Amino acid sequence: MRARRILVFIVMVLSAAGLPAQQKAFDWIAQSPNTFRIGPGYHSGVAVYNPRGWEAVHVRLDIDARQPVTVGVVRLEDWNNAVRNPGWLARLDYACLTEEVTRISYSCNFYPGNISRVVVVRDARSTEQSVVTGVATPFVHNGLNETLANEVRVTAYQWECVRHCELPDPPQFAWVEQKEKYEIASGPKSYGPFVPGHGDDRLRIHVKAQAPVTVALLSSTLASELSVHPEQSRRILAQSSCKQYGIESTTLDCTLQKPDGAMQVVVLPDSEIRKRKKAEITISSEQCVANCEK
Numbered sequence: 001m002r003a004r005r006i007l008v009f010i011v012m013v014l015s016a017a018g019l020p021a022q023q024k025a026f027d028w029i030a031q032s033p034n035t036f037r038i039g040p041g042y043h044s045g046v047a048v049y050n051p052r053g054w055e056a057v058h059v060r061l062d063i064d065a066r067q068p069v070t071v072g073v074v075r076l077e078d079w080n081n082a083v084r085n086p087g088w089l090a091r092l093d094y095a096c097l098t099e100e101v102t103r104i105s106y107s108c109n110f111y112p113g114n115i116s117r118v119v120v121v122r123d124a125r126s127t128e129q130s131v132v133t134g135v136a137t138p139f140v141h142n143g144l145n146e147t148l149a150n151e152v153r154v155t156a157y158q159w160e161c162v163r164h165c166e167l168p169d170p171p172q173f174a175w176v177e178q179k180e181k182y183e184i185a186s187g188p189k190s191y192g193p194f195v196p197g198h199g200d201d202r203l204r205i206h207v208k209a210q211a212p213v214t215v216a217l218l219s220s221t222l223a224s225e226l227s228v229h230p231e232q233s234r235r236i237l238a239q240s241s242c243k244q245y246g247i248e249s250t251t252l253d254c255t256l257q258k259p260d261g262a263m264q265v266v267v268l269p270d271s272e273i274r275k276r277k278k279a280e281i282t283i284s285s286e287q288c289v290a291n292c293e294k
Contacts, residue, residue, distance in 0.1 A: 022164050022167065023164065023167065023170075024161050024163070024164050024165060024167050024169070024170075025161070025162050025163035025164060026159055026160060026161055026162060027159075027160070027162045028060060028157040028158070028159060028160075029157060029158055029159075029160045029162070030062075030155050030156075030157055031155065031156045031157065031158060033062075033153055033154060033155040034046070034153070034154050034155075035151065035152070035153045035154075036151070036152055036154075037149040037150065037151050037152070038069075038121070038123050038149075038150050038152060039123060039127075039131070039148045039149065039150065040123050040125035040126065040127040040148065040150075041122075041123060041125070041126075041127030041128075041129055041130045041131055042122065042123045042130075042131045042132075042150075043082075043089055043120055043121075043122045043130060043131065043132050044120065044121050044122075044132070045079055045118040045119065045120055046061070046118075046119050046120070046121050046154050046156075047059070047061065047118065047119045047154075047156055048076060048116065048117070048118050049116065049117050049118070049119075050076075050116045051110075051112070051113065051114065051115075051116070052114075052289075052290070055112055056109065056110060056111060056112045057108075057109065057110040057113075057117060058107070058109050058159060059073060059096075059106070059107060059108040059109070059117075059119060060105075060106070060107045060156070060157040061105075061106045061107075061119060061154055061155065061156050061157070062104075062105050062106070062153075062154070062155040062157075063101070063103070063104050063106055063121065063152065063153070063154055063155075064102070064103050064152070064153045065101075065102045065103070065150060065151070065152045065153075066102070066149075066150050066151045066152070067102070067123065067124070067125060067150040068100040068101060068102055068124040068125070069100075069101060069102070069121050069122060069123055069124055069150070069152060070097065070098065070099045070100060070101075070121070070122045070124050071096075071097075071098045071101065071104065071106050071119065071120070071121055071122075072092075072094030072095060072096060072097040072098065072119075072120055072122075073094065073095045073096055073108045073110075073117050073118070073119050073120070074092045074093060074094055074095070074117065074118060074120055075093075075115060075116070075117055075118075076115075076116035076117055076118045077116070078092055078093065079092070079118045079120065082132070083132050086130055086131075086132055089130045089132070090130075092120070094120070095108060095110070095117075096108035099124065100124045106119075112174060121152060121154070123150050125150070168291070169290075169291040170291060171288050171290070171291045171292055171293065172288065172289055172290035172291055173197075173286050173287065173288055173289065174286070174287065174289045175204075175284045175285070175286060176284065176285055176286075176287045176289070177282060177283070177284050178191065178282070178283045178284075178285075179280070179281070179282045179283075180280070180281055181278060181279070181280045182278065182279060182280075182281075183276060183277070183278055183279075184209065184210070184211055184213065184269055184273050184277045184278065184279050185269075185273070186230075186269065186272065186273060187227070187230055187268065188223075188226050188227060188230060188233070188266045188267065188268035189266065189267045189268065190223050190227065190264050190265070190266050190267075191264065191265040191266075191267075191281070191283055192220070192223070192262065192263060192264035192265055193220050193262035193263060193264055194256055194262070194263050194264070194265070194283075194285055195256070195261070195262050195263075196256035196257060196258045196260070197286075197287065197288055197292075200255050200256070200257055201255070201256040201285065201286045202253065202254070202255060202256070202285075202286050203217065203253070203254040203255070203256055203263075203265070203283065203284070203285050203286075204251060204252070204253050204254075204283070204284040204285075205217075205251065205252040205253075205254065205265055205281065205282075205283050205284075206250075206251045206252075206281070206282040206283075206284075207247060207249065207250055207251075207252070207267065207279065207280070207281050208248070208249045208279065208280045208281075209247070209248050209249070209277070209278075209279035209280070210248070210277040210278050210279065211248070211269060211270075211271070211273060211277040211279075212245075212246045212247065212248055212269070212270040212271065213246075213247060213248075213267050213268060213269050213270060213279060214233075214237065214243065214244070214245045214246070214247070214267070214268055214269075214270055215243065215244055215247060215250075215252055215265065215266070215267050216237050216240040216242065216243035216244075216265075216266050217240055217241070217242040217243065217254045217263055217264070217265055217266075218236070218237075218239070218240050218263065218264050218265075218266055219260060219261065219262070219263055219264070220261070220262045220263065220264055222236050222239060222240075222264075223264035223266055226266060226268075230268070233268065242254035242255070245270065246270050256285075265281075265283055267279070267281060
């Protein structure tokens, strides 16, 4: 009997060890539909997306229309300008443009950024005059007769948690840029510190200079030593695992590792600067931007 209990216990332990850790599960969830009427030449903004910088935009809508419609996504700023000046409607630059459809599961995806966008539905029937019925808001019913009315039903979907929603959200990481234009001086210029947060973090350094420069990733201790003793730059730079000499335009990818601690990006001229020369540096680092561990 005791041997049987031990065997059962071992099986339970092995089974538990094989189970994957629970994580939040997400899926597309349909929202309450909007039904409305539009007429020939009507342009209407049906849904607005205001992303945070680290979020990609995923547009998903089901659209059913009595008469053909054209669907596309434009920048919210451009749409608002067209609302104030309807003559600009013809100039709108549409992404994911789909023309003359009566039923569609519409989708459009954008990379992470801070650009707000609006989905525009346009009645595809020809007309001499364009009309704006929605100012980046859901449609309202319009006073159109049955002959001209185009009844449109729009169902939006949102990406929502469906299982294990009580679990904490995982950290969100995104590229964060630091950019500067400056006049090249005789001594080193330093940026940072950059501290690894979740293992081997990436660091991307883009340099454009009017004179050859050296770029290197150094520990904060070595960066301070270089600032005090620039004449020992060759010895100090030799200790960097990510560096490049004599560059005027390049992109350098480095890795931040936890054992190295805080790191600095240093830029210094390769030779004496006798005339005014300028440089531009952009440093992109992966940083936690949401749900970060405290």
